[in-house]
Amino acid sequence: MKLIFIRAGSAILLSEFGERPVNIGDVVVRGANTLCGSEPEGSITVTTLYLDRDYVIDQVFWQHAALLSDRLDAQDFAGDLYSEPAQILHLGQDRAGMLMPWLDELVALSLDGPSPERFCRLQALLFAVLDVVRPYVRTTPKRRSPTQRRATHPGTPSLRKFAPLRAEARQAVELLRGAPDRRWTLQELAAAVHLSSSQLGRVFVDAYGKTPITYLMTLRAEHLARLLRETDIPIEQAMREVGWHSRGHAARMFCQAVGVTPILYRQLSR
Structure with missing residues (x-):
């Protein structure tokens, strides 16, 4: 999955949610195999985090370990809870602004590829970012869209x-x-x-x-x-x-x- 943080400018996004505007302070969440195009309005600056699906499922399992029996159970649980293939989260400029130093450090630590010495710091920064973003992610009882069911x-x-x-x-x-x-x-x-x-x-x-x-x-x-x-x-x-x-x-x-x-x-x- 991807987390796309809008840092400057604005654009029109085209995805399974239709045509939507995004501005500074918004975060675009995209599930795996979800196409998404954009048309910048002038210019736009973003930072994108890529999260492996198995890694995300593993975090869901540990977060809800008291309720889930294993990681396959966590996979079904996450599929039920986070069924929308794409969302736009409106954090606002002030709240999103506090994420920017963490995102910049994540980028700097990632430039030279994986490093065991930087693993704990990368994890800490990622969890700090997710702690701010997660409350804005919508949950829904609706299953995946028809396109996602066919595509994934x-x-x-x-x-x-x-x-x-x-x-x-x-x-x-x-x-x-x-x-x-x-x-x-x-x-x-x-x-x-x-x-x-x-x-x-x-x-x-x-x-x-x-x-x-x-x-x-x-x-x-x-x-x-x-x-x-x-x-x-x-x-x-x-x-x-x-x-x-x-x-x-x-x-x-x-x-x-x-x-x-x-x-x-x-x-x-x-």
């Missing part, structure tokens, strides 16, 4: 280890990135990397946290966004170039990924 299929903690990606997963990604406009099916992609469809699905989700077809949808949305920003070609032509031949389907997929329709995205990007 994390493997169990025991399977997601720090290990090289399977060659078949890397090859599948290269094929999708090399020809995102092709009408791929899971069966065709699996045959190309010499796996069964079910095997490729498991290998790919463990490697990238989403299914191959959802990964392809994300690629197409990113390519379409770039064409809408950087070219003047008609929207329908841009949709065909990225592999979507139905305008209605393309608009729905793009809106799910980015938060606004292609027409509005082009208007905002100009």
